[in-house]
Amino acid sequence: MKIQNISIFLLFLIFTISCDQLGDSLRLPGEDPNDIIYYELNNDYLAPESREFIEQNFPSHSVNTSYILIGKNTYGFEADLSNEKSLSFDEDGVYKFDRDHPFIKDIYEKGKFGREVGDKEDKDEEDNNKFEGSGKERGEDRCFDYVMPYSVTMPDSTTITLAEEKDREKIKIWYENNPKVEKRPLVQFPVDIYFNFEEKEERITISTIEELKEILESCREFDKNQENCFVIKFPYSVEMSDSSIITINDVDDWKKIEEWYENNPNNEKEHKLVYPVQLLFEFEKEGEDSEIVTVNSLDEMKEVQSNCKENNRKRKGKRDRCKKLDLSEIDECIKNYVIGNFSNDKVVHLRTIFTLDDIMIHVVKLQENGILKFNENCEFID
Structure with a gap:
């Protein structure tokens, strides 16, 4: 009987610990834990509101490690302190709860940074992918737009023609119906383009992937000068x-x-x-x-x-790192992406973080469509 009671107690203890660990996702309300990814932060890029809370309430302790957790609709911050306690904060940097153990990051997937080093995808296809589209398939390292109508070939070889702005929704719907597909659409040649930075719109016809490469390289040089x-x-x-x-x-x-x-x-x-x-x-x-x-x-x-x-x-300045930015403070390339892909939505705010590996990521909160992530070059991150 005594052994049975001990077994029951141990099962209860394991259940309690498991619940505490799963509770790590409660600060992202409505999120499926399987959809949550994390990045380990440069500690200076913990939300400034969270840093201020820690300085005021734990003045004798420093931040050992910090993380940002990102779901589909919201995100939050984690901070492990030097006293082995960990604190949770919501997307506004507001304190939610604490634990008497470090944050358990291993129950979540580590976030991506965009194109991985060593990716073997064909370079011609990559350049072809830099077209005006919707969601994951749109490339942002270009300084031109495609003249409608134009057509794209989807990964299943079907063709979608974009004759007006609302046709971009067709591409978005295709990916919603094919969630496991990673490949991007390919623009069909010939296609006409015009440059965004010219006051007078001048059309140029691109007939081959080689011509597109040349234009894209010019765009990259233009973007560097802008930065x-x-x-x-x-x-x-x-x-x-x-x-x-x-x-x-x-x-x-x-x-x-x-x-x-x-x-x-x-x-x-x-x-x-x-x-x-x-x-x-x-x-x-x-x-x-x-x-x-x-x-x-x-x-x-x-x-x-x-x-x-x-x-x-x-x-x-340190105080401004990872601060919430409104629409007027956001890079034009991100504004253009949102306008082109989510024309009926609004940007709530943006935060720019740096990971422990010194990689920049822009986290954008939309009113209706949740969270978007971009890398340093304004490329959308899956």
Whole structure:
């Protein structure tokens, strides 16, 4: 009888511990635990509201490890303290409950960062995938839009034609009906495009995957310039792959580079900036003049770009890291993605986190469609 009572007690204890562990998902109301993924955070990117709570209520303890848990409709934060206690916070960084043991991360799946290193997917297909679509299939590292109507081939070889904005819903529905499919649609050639950054809309016809690659590479270069804290001062020159030189005296001269590629469709090499060049740095503080710096080589340019990125992060300050941003503070590429894919929805807020491995992830909360994740390049993360 005594042995039986001990057995019952042990079963009750195991059940209680299991419930406590499963209770880790209760701070994500309405979420299936199987849908929840986690990222281990750089501790500076725990929600600032949560950091403030810990500083006020546990002043003698530090944060050992921290995590963000992300479901389909909401997300939350976890913090393991130096006293072996762990705290749970909701998406607003508000304290929910604590435990007398570290957070049990192993019951959840580790989050992805986008394209994995070593992914063997064909590069041509990857470039073809950078088209105007919906949900997981839309690529954001481009500076152009497709002119409707155009068609895409789905992974099951069916064709969907997009003649107007509402037709994007057809692609979204296809993936909802095929949830296990990872492949993206392929745009059908020829297709017309126009560039987003040009005031006057000019159409260009793309007939092959090679032409699309060239356009995408130009987009990536344009995006890099947009992210920098400087502009290249006019005039400057670029060297084409045939050793010819194109001088850029103003923005309109960028078209000379486009025309060169149109006249050399078999070219696969990128053009190069001719050094030295002068960079114009624009300061945010009122009363400060812009600074002009001469860069003499590609190595110097890379160093300047790296410093730009680091200074942008430092300028935000520790208190602003992972803060909730509203629509007016969100990158244009993410705004465009939401407008193109969820036109009837609204952005509630965005937080930018850095993982323990120093990988940036943007977490976006939509009013109706829940949580979206983007990497540093504004690429949608499955």
